[in-house]
Amino acid sequence: MGMKDEIKNAVNWNAPTVDAAESMRAAIRKMAAHHASALAVTSDGKVVGVLTDMDLMMAVEGNSDLDATRATGCMTACQLLQGQAVKSPCAQLDSSQTVENALGVMNKAGVHHLIISDHEKDRIGVVSIVDLLKQAIS
Numbered sequence: 824m825g826m827k828d829e830i831k832n833a834v835n836w837n838a839p840t841v842d843a844a845e846s847m848r849a850a851i852r853k854m855a856a857h858h859a860s861a862l863a864v865t866s867d868g869k870v871v872g873v874l875t876d877m878d879l880m881m882a883v884e885g886n887s888d889l890d891a892t893r894a895t896g897c898m899t900a901c902q903l904l905q906g907q908a909v910k911s912p913c914a915q916l917d918s919s920q921t922v923e924n925a926l927g928v929m930n931k932a933g934v935h936h937l938i939i940s941d942h943e944k945d946r947i948g949v950v951s952i953v954d955l956l957k958q959a960i961s
Contacts, residue, residue: 847894850874878898
């Protein structure tokens with residue numbers, strides 16, 4: 824394992840998802856039940872964003888109503904990054920990218936989680952900076 828390895832081995836392919844219309848309370852419950860620090864947000868079966876523990880903490884700190892505020896109210900919308908030096912709060916990469924590339928995207932985007940797609944198996948997952956660092960040093 825190392826920096827030149829593909830990220831697919833570090834990705835949590837069983838990461839929980841939350842529907843965009845679900846409440847923040849439902850999202851918090853899913854995170855707690857799955858011991859997850861991020862959820863992929865879906866709408867009509869497609870990933871539209873990522874909701875992290877930090878997003879939820881900021882919303883709670885701002886006194887958002889946990890039942891009335893939907894996941895879309897505090898999620899970060901995803902954009903597909905293809906190597907551009909663009910700051911994007913949520914980035915989506917293909918599982919064939921290297922650990923080095925993924926860490927570079929995280930650094931440029933200023934994020935700790937990425938939504939990852941695997942086109943061969945038609946699935947999505949979530950990877951954290953910690954997951955990638957573990958793969959890089961193992």
